[in-house]
Amino acid sequence: xxxxxxxxxxxxxxxxxxxxxxxxxAGDLIEDLQVRLLPWLDEGLxxxxxxxxxxxxxxxxxxxIMAPVQSLVSSREADRFLAEAGWQLVPASLDRRxxxxxxxxxxxxxxxxxxxxxxxxxxxxxxxxxxRDALRRQPALAAAYAxxxxxxxxxxxxxxxxxxxxxxxFIEKVLSGIE
Numbered sequence: 783x784x785x786x787x788x789x790x791x792x793x794x795x796x797x798x799x800x801x802x803x804x805x806x807x808a809g810d811l812i813e814d815l816q817v818r819l820l821p822w823l824d825e826g827l828x829x830x831x832x833x834x835x836x837x838x839x840x841x842x843x844x845x846x847i848m849a850p851v852q853s854l855v856s857s858r859e860a861d862r863f864l865a866e867a868g869w870q871l872v873p874a875s876l877d878r879r880x881x882x883x884x885x886x887x888x889x890x891x892x893x894x895x896x897x898x899x900x901x902x903x904x905x906x907x908x909x910x911x912x913x914r915d916a917l918r919r920q921p922a923l924a925a926a927y928a929x930x931x932x933x934x935x936x937x938x939x940x941x942x943x944x945x946x947x948x949x950x951x952f953i954e955k956v957l958s959g960i961e
Contacts, residue, residue, distance in 0.1 A: 789891035795945045797935040804834040808845045822857040824902040826850040836917045845895040850902035881906045
């Protein structure tokens, strides 16, 4: 990877046992983001998503937050307000997920949190919430996902995209069974 990238961009993939403070950290971030993003938010709550939002689930130690915005285009105006709090925009050319605007909150060489700005009407919004809620309701499903995550981290310790692709296959299978 390029030496011009911040250290957190090349951070190794590591899945750790659940940490009780993830919930509080997410709550604190959501409280701050509710104020910072208010002009761009659509109806609905800012949500704690991802594995750190599922009690007892091992995860990368990065809190994922998803905020419902009215428009990805108009939400670009929030960049300055997010930067004031330390959030760093991942350019769309690197993120390659046109359905969101993606930010990282780093602390030194590691990521503390991810922020996904997603239009509330986007299918991705519903999918993230549906998958999270399924994991929360079904301990056996959460355990199966933990197994997938650990294997993906072992197979792709230096490849976040490879790790994500391995998990995506499991997520898609679960979501197709829910519909």
